Structures are given as structure tokens and as C-alpha cells.
Amino acid sequence: MDADQTAPIAAGSPDKARQVQVLQRESQAYYDFSVLVHAVKALNDWRQVEDEFANKKDRPKTVPGKIKKSFEAAKDAIEHVLQGVLMEAKDGEQDLFNFTDLD
Secondary structure (H helix, E strand, C coil): CCHHHHHHHHHHCHHHHHHHHHHHHHHHHHHHHHHHHHHHHHHHHHHHHHHHHHCCCCCCCCCCHHHHHHHHHHHHHHHHHHHHHHHHCEECCEECCCHHHHC
16 A cells, blocks of 8 residues: 555544555565565475475486476475565665675
8 A cells, every 4th residue: 555545544533554564564564574474385285296306216307397397396486585575675774685785
């Protein structure tokens, strides 16, 4: 919700405006947590598929599509965490991971 959407609430009542801000923060935290959980699940799924492949006695010469698909899903989930949750995370007024400071 941007300032235009919360303006009627803020104009009506300071208590309502504070309540909207709290709800926004809580919903963002829930969303960030769900993205992280999805990434962990994708990594676990990939690990299980990879383990099946690694422990076969007669391994195929090429990587099976099941492993490639599982790896891509894990990679996409991790990228979402790195580009979304961690890049936008705030600690007070400062980014937790500000990669521009590395130059």
C-alpha cells in the first residue's frame, strides 16, 4: 500500500493509520518468511532428487531431466530470496546487504 492508498485512513484517524502501518509490516514479514520457506523446501527437494541419482549403481551418462528441473526450481527460489528478501531487508534505516558498498 502506498501513501495514496493510506491517505484516507490517515486523514480519518491517527490510530487507524498506525494500525495500517503495523499490518503492512506484519504482512511483509509473513511474505518474506514464506519466500524463505519455499526456498528451503526447493533445496530439500533438489537434495533428495540428487541423492537418488548419486546413489544409483548404474548412473546414466547425462544428467536426467528430473535433476535439472529440480535444480532450476531451487535456483529460482534462492534467487528470489537473494533479490527480494535480503536486498530489501532493513535494519533500522540501513540495508542489511548493500552490495554497492563493496566497490
